[in-house]
Amino acid sequence: METGPSIGRRHPLDHLIYLALGSNLEDRQANLRQALMSLAPGVEVLERSPIYETEPWGYQDQPRYLNQVVSGTTRLAPLALLQHLKSIEVSLGRTPSFRYGPRLIDLDILFYDDLVLESDELTIPHPRLTERAFVLVPLGDLAPDLRHPILGVTVLDLLQRLDRSGVRAFSPTT
Numbered sequence: 001m002e003t004g005p006s007i008g009r010r011h012p013l014d015h016l017i018y019l020a021l022g023s024n025l026e027d028r029q030a031n032l033r034q035a036l037m038s039l040a041p042g043v044e045v046l047e048r049s050p051i052y053e054t055e056p057w058g059y060q061d062q063p064r065y066l067n068q069v070v071s072g073t074t075r076l077a078p079l080a081l082l083q084h085l086k087s088i089e090v091s092l093g094r095t096p097s098f099r100y101g102p103r104l105i106d107l108d109i110l111f112y113d114d115l116v117l118e119s120d121e122l123t124i125p126h127p128r129l130t131e132r133a134f135v136l137v138p139l140g141d142l143a144p145d146l147r148h149p150i151l152g153v154t155v156l157d158l159l160q161r162l163d164r165s166g167v168r169a170f171s172p173t174t
Contacts, residue, residue: 014073017043017081018110018143020126020135021068024056025104028066029172034092035105036070042084043072049138055166057132062102066170069110069138078112082122085109110139114149125149133162 010016019039023031032051039045049069056062074081085107094104110126117124125148129135136159139146144156151158 010073011075013075014044015075015113017072017074017112018139018146019043019070019072019085020106020108020110020139021070022065022106022108022134023104024063024065024102029170031092031105032066032068035088035107038088038091039070039072042076042081043074045070045072047071047142049141051170052134052138052167053170054134054168056102057134058099065134067134067138067167069135069142071142078109078115078117078122078124079119081109081112108135110135111146111149114147116149130158131162133159133164133167136162137164137167 021032021035023035025031029051036045036048047070051066051068054065054067056065076084089105089107092105094106097103108126109122109124110129112124115124126135130148130151136155140155140159144154144159146155147153148155148158
């Protein structure tokens with residue numbers, strides 16, 4: 001787990017967020033790195049999980065993914081944060097595809113403080129978070145005791161319910 005220089009220091013206007021990053025096209029590791037660098041100034045990254053290589057989810061006939069989770073702070077409202085993330089995806093070269101298809105970069109909001117939000121544009125916490133070991137494993141590295149605001153259980157509790165066999169630590173030599 002890598003930490004940023006200001007971990008633990010929060011301004012009263014800052015919101016604690018957890019974001020998922022994923023890539024399975026071209027230079028996957030460089031895509032994650034570019035996405036991380038592009039988060040500022042809207043998001044200050046506090047911690048980064050290790051990177052994991054994972055089996056595709058939803059649609060199997062595609063390359064393996066690299067996945068990572070970051071914690072950070074933002075002063076952006078939830079929908080503004082979503083727009084910020086979508087603009088990063090486009091600027092890094094993501095093009096429209098089919099649901100669960102291959103992607104150059106994917107950025108998702110997992111948690112935003114303990115907010116529960118459901119709108120046409122955005123659902124927080126992420127609605128499929130509990131089904132996805134490729135998200136819960138790196139999230140568990142950062143915040144195993146984080147409680148899901150709807151379910152009332154921790155990330156560790158959620159992880160214990162999932163098969164983690166398709167998720168393995170990434171090494172650039174693998």
